[in-house]
Amino acid sequence: MNSRKNLFIFSYMALPVSLYFVFVLVPYLGAMAISLTRWTGTSTLDAIEFRGLQSFQRILSDEKFWSALSHNLLVLIVMPICTLALALLFAALFTQGLKGAKFFRIVFFFPQVMSVAIVAIVWGFVFHPTMGILNGVLNLVAQAFGRAGSNFPWLGNVNTVLPSVISVAIWQAVGFYMVLFIAGMQGIPEELYEVSRIDGASAWVQFWSITIPLLWETIRTAVVFLTIAAMDMYTYVTILTNGSGGPSRAADVLATYMYQQAFGGGNNSNPFGYGTAIGVVLLLIILMLSALGLRVTRREVNEY
């Protein structure tokens, strides 16, 4: 009987586990190993030379790496704050029983199911200097105030390219976190609100003293997700800047820089070793930030 059970377990787990091992786990672990080597990747495994932490030393003095990292950090500050604020606001409105809430919810969530590639292509047009609607709208406003319009290149200017990319990411993310918070808010017992209403608390006070504390665990989850998303940004940056990282690489992030080093050809003498080293640093940063995020937001869990 027991051997029948074991055979069953083995035969059902064998294929999924081996696929997962070969194509997911081995690459993640392999990244650690390759980052310690010098390897062009064009020759066989024999051509790998062990170089220890050389690639990591090179990272320390690589200005482009630090500039890309600083862009990630800007994303990390701006995107979660804006996304959380909008998502919480909408979720709070939708749990008040507003008429038409369902319709708005469906609309607001839709960007989340669109592919990042399509979102980026559409917004690439929105930001277009002459035929884009962003300048179209701004020029209408300018005309109304008797000013001349402009053809400002949002994605072609060093100062605006990164904020533009970030706003697209926020645009797409808000719906997801909104639905997440709505689900969390619906789990808060109605009596808590009723009791505080009798005590004369305003909706504003209720939001800060009941909703936010009881939603705290969900918000923490959201912070970790947004941290990971902020350290990624690969598809947005690639498509919105046509793979260039923006003018003077002003929107380059670690993921796009890594891709460019590993697969972008160019004059890198150690594409795979250096590319994966950047990936490993990125992984460490993500793990550190997630742990830090969870730590900073840790509170007594509210039982109810």
Add this chain to the structure above:
Amino acid sequence: MAPPTPPISSYVNYSIPAKNGASWSALLKVFAYVLLVFWAVIVVYPMVWSLIAALKTDAEIFRTPWSIPAILQFENFGRAWKKAQIGAYIGNTFLVIVPAISFTLLLSSMAAYVLARFEFTGKRLLSTMFLIGMMFPVFLALVPLYLVMRYIKEFTGIPMLNTFHGLIVVYIAYSLSWTIFFMTGFFKTLPKEIAEAAMIDGASHSQVFFRVMLPLSKPGLVSAGIFNFLGQWNQFILPTVLMSNANVEAGQTRYVVSQGLYYFQNQQMYQSDFSGLFAAVAIVTLPTLIVYLVFQDRIEKGLTVGALKG
């Protein structure tokens, strides 16, 4: 981003007594709706505008973003489908995701069933191992994954890079984590007694799984299928690294949709066909829109379930 708060807010609180609370909340309501409509416009308008642009001529697109097509240019869609090969990209995508989704669902539910219903040594380790895959961004694995694919060819002679079967296998592997997690939760909700009854009647573990548990888990499989459809239809990073169009004859493209769209967008620098590109965007968005509108409830619940319980 939001329109300015009406200055009345503070004024109302102080000087108007509580019995006017109704008009205060009415005002708040108006403000809420203004905000909601404002965001709805920001969400919807770029898409509606792209759809209108898909029906314009290039000249109309360039003139002003507000122009209305004089004649609806439906041939943009035909040109996008054939000349820009969107049809071929969509065909390739289905060729990859139909088997990928089927096997993802089969393999994931097998593993999930075992993880949900059986005790055995190493179970915790396996569960943790699958969970890790949900936390790490895919691009961290890109370089080594590319090398794994190359070395499989070296050791077994089976080409993996730039092949449809290679992409299928990778899609399955990267969909396992989430799908196993989702299906494990689902199997745990099914009553144990049915399986036990079937076992007493002499059914084997496999028969119980395929004849009893799998049919019972249909709703879960449908949800998991929708998510995998959305995820795999939209996949961009994996095919970018694993699928190249180099060395293929004209009309034999290997690209999948998101890759093909990006390629088409890049082509605009050399040979502009903006109306065709807008039409292509509309064509590719359509399947997602339909799936979303039909399964909206399930998608909302399913997408957030992983986040809330994870």
